[in-house]
Amino acid sequence: MRLKILLTTFFLSLLFLGHAQERLLSPKAQISVLTCGSGSDLYTTFGHSAFRIQDPSQGIDWVYNYGTFNFDPPMFYVEFAMGKLYYSLSKQSMPNFLYAYELENRWVKEQLLKLSPEEKNSLFHFLERNYLPQNRDYKYDFFYNNCATKIGDVLKKVLGDSLQFHPGHLEKQYTFRQLIHQNLNTNTWSSFGIDLALGAVIDKTATVKEHMFLPQYVMEQFNNTTLSGSDLVERERTILKPTSQDEETYFLASPLFWNTALLLFVLTITYIDHKNKIRSRVLDSFVFFVTGLAGCLLVFLWFFTDHTATVQNYNTLWAFPLNLAIGFVLLKKNNTPSWLPKYLLFLLGLLGITIILGIFQIQVFSPLTIPLWPMLGVRYLFLWKYFQKRTSLK
Secondary structure (H helix, E strand, O other): OHHHHHHHHHHHHHHHHHHHOOOOOOOOOEEEEEEEOOOOOHHHOOOEEEEEEEEHHHOEEEEEEEEEEOOOOOHHHHHHHHOOOEEEEEEEEHHHHHHHHHHOOOOEEEEEEOOOHHHHHHHHHHHHHHOOOOOOEEEOEOOOEOHHHHHHHHHHHHHHHHEEEOOOOOOOOOEHHHHHHOOOOOOOHHHHHHHHHOOHHHHOEOOOOHHHHOHHHHHHHHOOEEEOOEEOEEEEEEEEOOOOOOOOOOHHHOHHHHHHHHHHHHHHHHHHHHHHOOOOHHHHHHHHHHHHHHHHHHHHHHHOOOOOOOOOOHHHHOOOOOHHHHHHHOOOOOOOOOOHHHHHHHHHHHHHHHHHHHHOOOOOOOHHHOOHHHHHHHHHHHHHHHHHHHHHHO
């Protein structure tokens, strides 16, 4: 019994000593939230958020950044595809942090938080403990767990119910897809790919808090947030201003150009085939291989990954996975299966359902896919008539 008391006292002393040795910020310390503008790379398109802690008396000017990830191909791409990507909390000096954004020509704004000395130290100690190797990693989710959502979540965890997010700053609440497109040029491959990969689940209206997956809305929210009844933000300032640069866009390299060109090409070949009563087997195999392969990828993202935004993706109706197998059938010159005309009618039906879902906005499809739908519809209809005649002659 005596030994148990001594051991308990020893470990309690160590615990107390550990807390006693935690560095305390001076009364003049300041804590702020940094918001950074978008960059040219896709992963920087949506901006960035971070905490900054300054205490000149102790030589502290640190940025706590929840947006750090290990770019180590090929595992990075595998983990990203599977929805198992982990981000980390990093800590670096403010000058080093700013230098990267200056090189990328991105703006940086700072919101100084109005916190008591006790609240500053509570937040500081939370970030320091979260920075420990065993605590710093977290599973990334683009909408619900990223560098921007972490800012509000951490403040709420540290400050509790005394922190209140108010909704009055939003004139309109947007869907997740609309919020994404506020940061994207529609006629780009990245925009086309995002709309293709993400499902109907992102076409629901985001709550006020859910808008905070974007750094811009974190900044706007904090300007309408109170702590114990007073404004959370004491003042706001711009640290970096970008030099204006005109982005060069090349229409000939855009998805709209290539999808339209594909539409015209397929329509032209279909007219020639119809006139000559022949079928271009290579074209048919290409169309079915590409749509089938795209459909298989979308099904994989929907059912076999941890992504929350790729479910209920009705792009699989027009990019139908089974087309991949049919592509091999269409390479054959003879021996047309008797069921092929019915399959083509089935595809036309799926295409019609896709258009109906788009009209009623059950899922908002990329406008860049619109040239592909008449292309598929015309080719399917031609093939149905072509194979219908061949099977009737048997």
